[in-house]
Amino acid sequence: MGEIVPGPVFEEALRRSARAVESKLDALLPRDGGPEARLYEAMRYATLNGGKRFRPFLALESARLFDVRMDSALRVAAAIECMHSYSLVHDDLPAMDDDDLRRGLPSAHRKFDEATAILAGDALLTFAFEILAEEATHETPQIRADLVRRLAEAAGAQGMVGGQMIDLASQGTLLDMGAITRLQRLKTGALIVFACVSGGLLGRASPEALHALQAFAHDLGLAYQIADDLLDAEGDSAILGKTAGKDAKAGKATFVSILGLERARKQAAILSEQAIQHLDLFDQKADLLRQAARFVISRRN
Amino acid sequence: MGEIVPGPVFEEALRRSARAVESKLDALLPRDGGPEARLYEAMRYATLNGGKRFRPFLALESARLFDVRMDSALRVAAAIECMHSYSLVHDDLPAMDDDDLRRGLPSAHRKFDEATAILAGDALLTFAFEILAEEATHETPQIRADLVRRLAEAAGAQGMVGGQMIDLASQGTLLDMGAITRLQRLKTGALIVFACVSGGLLGRASPEALHALQAFAHDLGLAYQIADDLLDAEGDSAILGKTAGKDAKAGKATFVSILGLERARKQAAILSEQAIQHLDLFDQKADLLRQAARFVISRRN
DSSP states (O other), rough: OOOOOOOOOHHHHHHHHHHHHHHHHHSSOOOOOOOTTTHHHHHHHOOSSSOOOOOHHHHHHHHHTTTTTTTHHHHHHHHEEEEEEEHHHHSSSSTOOSSSSETTOOHHHSOHHHHHHHHHHHHHHHHHHHHHSGGOOOSSSHHHHHHHHHHHHHHHHHHHHHHHHHHTTTTTTTOHHHHHHHHHHIIHHHHHHHHHHHHHHHHHHHHTHHHHHHHHHHHHHHHHHHHHHHHHHOOOOOOOOOOTHHHHTTTOOOOOHHHHHHHHHHHHHHHHHHHHHHHTTTTTGHHHHHHHHHHHHHOOO | OOOOSSOHHHHHHHHHHHHHHHHHHHHOOOOSSSHHHHHHHHHHHHSSSOOOOOHHHHHHHHTTTTTTTTHHHHHHHHHHHHHHHHHHHHTTTTTTOSSSEETTTEEEESSSSSSHHHOOOOOOHHHHHHHHHHHOOOOOOHHHHEEEEEEHHHSSSHHHHHHHHHHHHHTOOOOOHHHHHHHIIIIIIIIHHHHHHHHHTTTTOOHHHHHHHHHHHHHHHHHHHHHHHHHHHHHOHHHSSSOHHHHHTTTTHHHHHHHOOOOOOOHHHHHHHHHHHHHSOOGGGGHHHHHHHHHEEEEEE
């Protein structure tokens, strides 16, 4: 097994993958148009923003384990990013987290207006499924239908949207470790799991391999979230590109508020190592995924 | 060919279909749950409301032409109603049409709150695709993938959401007949077309039959919208179950404001007859669809 400290090689791989996803999104998203052009602009603004594209990276790397055709993996990666972007646009709305800043720029409803932001989110959510269902995504309809079903499960009421509801409903209440773990498993974990599993679905991975990817993603997702809470508690808005300290301000329970800084850091490190162990059945092709597990706890934004 | 004036037989068929869809939705939608229970409640509130279920009716009747298994058709009908309901919840939001009343009851954001209404809409939109992609909907994955793709096209940026964007963007501007026809084709027509075509897809209809259903739905959808504008201009809020006269108040161009009452009525009647003619290749099995075309221009709410 190769080097698993995320160094320049990892970072270059992440950047390369982000560029490929950006250009696929640019090619897929609608443009121009008549009086609805504003909607297309808002969809593009919310997605073509030079983000890290971490979820798409996971999808591309998991697809690479099974020698999936690049264009196929890129389409799924783009669909995942549409889903992720819609969730950020809606979460930033005044009625939700009311955030003016996203990736260092005005959030969509500040750049455009609330109605346009709501509609752009709706359109991106819908577009994610359109991409997956199209024949170009995979020649086998069963695989396309599976991708749609699993993404819907991950994103819907019993996944990401359910997690956001719990998050909003529990503001000001004291969540315990079990409750906050469940919240994060739904709110951020489910889409990360889908990203990792999608490559296996595209590549007709064995049930064993799919299970390993799922377990990897589960631990990775939790480590990612604890790292996020640490960044929010310790971070600098300028580096984060979003408002730091907002969890404490909102009276939100986080892994940091429950565990404290020291134990939270430790827990994230344990989860990161555990995630890597789940990849033992894969050869060095999985090294970038292994490095990703280290990356999530060492990143500064 | 049988009777095509929508009388008690038609109305009873519509009610029977609405009850079947209501009970399918009730069985499919999530319930109970922990801290996210409020989300499930809002999803149920927005869908289980005793509506006419006109789009689901079209899906069920078009499926009947091809002897589609009832449960299969009901699942697609339920998915269509989830999609329709989400669009109403989001359209009613303060940042959009700002409507407090829906089907005679407080709209979702008034009954719950804005954040919950946004999330319930997101979850219903996602759930529509989940239902379609599940194996229970049709044994052939190609048909499930087609349904997902076509619903996404009908509902997304180049369909329903695009139409709502045009509607918002053109308030206070004078749309001509061409522009308003395009707006309505996207905003309400696309989902009505999907409803009529979905039955044909489930039943492996010939390209000819699919085309006839599409042409029928196109004219029906336009007639439906003109009738809606007439009801808004002439109607009574108590019968409508929503605020009447709001188009004029919002300075919106409608078919009525462009054509005037008399010509609008005439145009709706012409479209209704034209819709019926597209069904000529079907036998008396299509009689309820024929009556539906009359129904849309004679309804009072």
